[in-house]
Amino acid sequence: MDLNFKNKTVLIRVDFNVPLNGNGIITDDTRIRKAIPTINEVLDKGGAVILMSHLGRPLKKLNSNGRINVEKFTLWQVGPRLAELLGRTVGFVQSTVGEAVQMHADNLQPGEVLLLENTRFHKEEAKGDKDFAKSLANLADIYINDAFGTAHRAHASTTTVAEYFPKESKSFGKLMKAEISNAEKIVKGPEKPFVAILGGAKVSDKIQLIEKLLDSCDDIIIGGGMSYTFAKAAGGNIGGSLCEDDYIPLALEVQKKAASKGVNIHLPSDNVIADDFSNSANRKVVDSGNIPDGWEGLDIGPKSVKQFANVVEKAKTIIWNGPLGVFEFENFATGTNAIANMVAGATAKGAYSLIGGGDSVSAINKAGLADKVSFVSTGGGAMLEFLEGKELPGIKAIRE
Numbered sequence: 233m234d235l236n237f238k239n240k241t242v243l244i245r246v247d248f249n250v251p252l253n254g255n256g257i258i259t260d261d262t263r264i265r266k267a268i269p270t271i272n273e274v275l276d277k278g279g280a281v282i283l284m285s286h287l288g289r290p291l292k293k294l295n296s297n298g299r300i301n302v303e304k305f306t307l308w309q310v311g312p313r314l315a316e317l318l319g320r321t322v323g324f325v326q327s328t329v330g331e332a333v334q335m336h337a338d339n340l341q342p343g344e345v346l347l348l349e350n351t352r353f354h355k356e357e358a359k360g361d362k363d364f365a366k367s368l369a370n371l372a373d374i375y376i377n378d379a380f381g382t383a384h385r386a387h388a389s390t391t392t393v394a395e396y397f398p399k400e401s402k403s404f405g406k407l408m409k410a411e412i413s414n415a416e417k418i419v420k421g422p423e424k425p426f427v428a429i430l431g432g433a434k435v436s437d438k439i440q441l442i443e444k445l446l447d448s449c450d451d452i453i454i455g456g457g458m459s460y461t462f463a464k465a466a467g468g469n470i471g472g473s474l475c476e477d478d479y480i481p482l483a484l485e486v487q488k489k490a491a492s493k494g495v496n497i498h499l500p501s502d503n504v505i506a507d508d509f510s511n512s513a514n515r516k517v518v519d520s521g522n523i524p525d526g527w528e529g530l531d532i533g534p535k536s537v538k539q540f541a542n543v544v545e546k547a548k549t550i551i552w553n554g555p556l557g558v559f560e561f562e563n564f565a566t567g568t569n570a571i572a573n574m575v576a577g578a579t580a581k582g583a584y585s586l587i588g589g590g591d592s593v594s595a596i597n598k599a600g601l602a603d604k605v606s607f608v609s610t611g612g613g614a615m616l617e618f619l620e621g622k623e624l625p626g627i628k629a630i631r632e
C-alpha cells in the first residue's frame with residue numbers, strides 16, 4: 233500500500249464475518265487476525281482507521297417482530313478481540329451511516345480506530361446503493377478494500393463506495409493483495425503437473441470451476457458428496473448418497489471433454505459408507521458404485537486414498553477446494569485428513585499449494601497443517617469465482 237496515510241482518515245472494508253457460538257463468543261478469529269497487518273500499517277503511518285464489515289445475514293434472520301436481531305448480529309461482538317489483537321482501544325458507533333457516524337469520523341485522530349455497525353443492517357448494502365455508499369465514502373479520505381471473502385459481491389461497502397474515491401485514494405489491503413497474487417499464480421500459467429482436488433457437497437457449486445480447470449489442469453480429483461453424482465452417471469448404485477440427478481448429463485459431458493483435452497479425472501474407487509448420517513453410524517468400506525440401499529457414502533475409502541496419493545505426489549501445483557467426506561464427523565474424516573497430509577507432503581517437496589477457502593480451510597486447520605501449505609485463502613465463494621476466471625466486482629472497483 234503505497235499511499236500516504238499521514239493525518240488521513242482511512243475507511244477499510246474488512247471481513248469480520250466470524251463464526252460465533254450461541255453466546256456471542258468468537259469460535260475462530262482467523263478473519264480478524266488476517267486484517268490486522270493492514271490496519272496496523274495505516275496506523276503506523278499516521279492515519280486514523282474506520283472499519284466496516286458485514287456479519288451474518290441479519291436481514292434474512294429477522295426477529296419474530298420483523299426487526300433486526302441486533303444482539304445476535306451486532307459487529308460490536310468482534311470489538312474486544314480486535315482491540316486485544318491491535319493492542320489499542322477501538323471505538324464503536326451503533327450505526328453504519330448517519331450524523332452520529334459522520335461526527336465520530338470527523339473527530340477521529342491519527343492512531344484511533346473506529347468500528348462501524350454491521351453494514352448488512354441496511355438493505356442498501358446488498359443493493360450496492362449509491363447514496364448509502366456515498367455516505368460511507370464521506371467518512372474518509374482514502375478507501376481500502378481488504379475483504380477478499382466478499383469481493384465477489386457488488387455491494388455498497390465492497391464495490392460502489394470505491395466510485396467516490398479517485399484512483400490515487402483507493403487501494404487493496406495487504407490480505408487482498410496476497411489473495412489476488414496467489415490466485416493469479418493458479419490462473420496465469422501454473423507449473424505442471426497441475427492437480428486440482430475438488431470435494432464438498434454439490435456438483436452444481438463446482439461445475440463451472442471444473443469446466444475452467446479442463447483448460448489448465450493435468451489431473452482433477454473429485455471426491456466428497458459431489459462424486460456420487462458421477463458414480464450414478466457411470467451406472468453405479470449409490471444408495472442414499474448425495475446426488476444431483478439434474479447434473480448427471482453435465483457430469484458425463486465434463487468427463488468426455490476431459491478425455492478430449494487429455495485431462496485425467498480421478499473418481500474414488502471405494503467409499504466408506506454409513507447406515508445413518510451420524511458420526512456413530514455403522515460403517516463399512518465398499519467399492520464405488522456398489523452402495524446398497526439404506527446406506528450412504530460419507531468418505532473416500534483406503535484404495536481411493538492410495539490412488540489419489542499417487543497423483544498428488546507428482547504435482548508441482550495443487551489447488552484444493554472442498555472436503556472429501558463429511559469431515560465434521562470424526563469417523564468420516566480419514567479421507568479428508570489424508571488429503572491434507574498429501575498436500576502438505578507435496579508442498580514440502582516443492583509444490584505450490586493453494587487451499588481454496590471454506591470448508592477445506594477448516595479441514596486443513598483441524599489437521600494442524602495450515603502452515604505446511606503455500607497459501608490458505610480466506611475466500612470461499614470469492615476464490616471459486618476468481619479461479620473460474622470471473623472478474624470480481626470488489627477487485628475491479630479498485631482497479632478502475
Ligand code: AMP
Binds near residue numbers: 434458560590591
Ligand atoms: P462445500 O461447501 O460444497 O465445500 O461442501 C462442504 C460440505 O460437504 C461439508 O459440510 C461436508 O460435510 C459435506 N460433504 C462432503 N462429503 C459429503 C458426503 N459424502 N455426503 C454428504 N455431505 C458431504
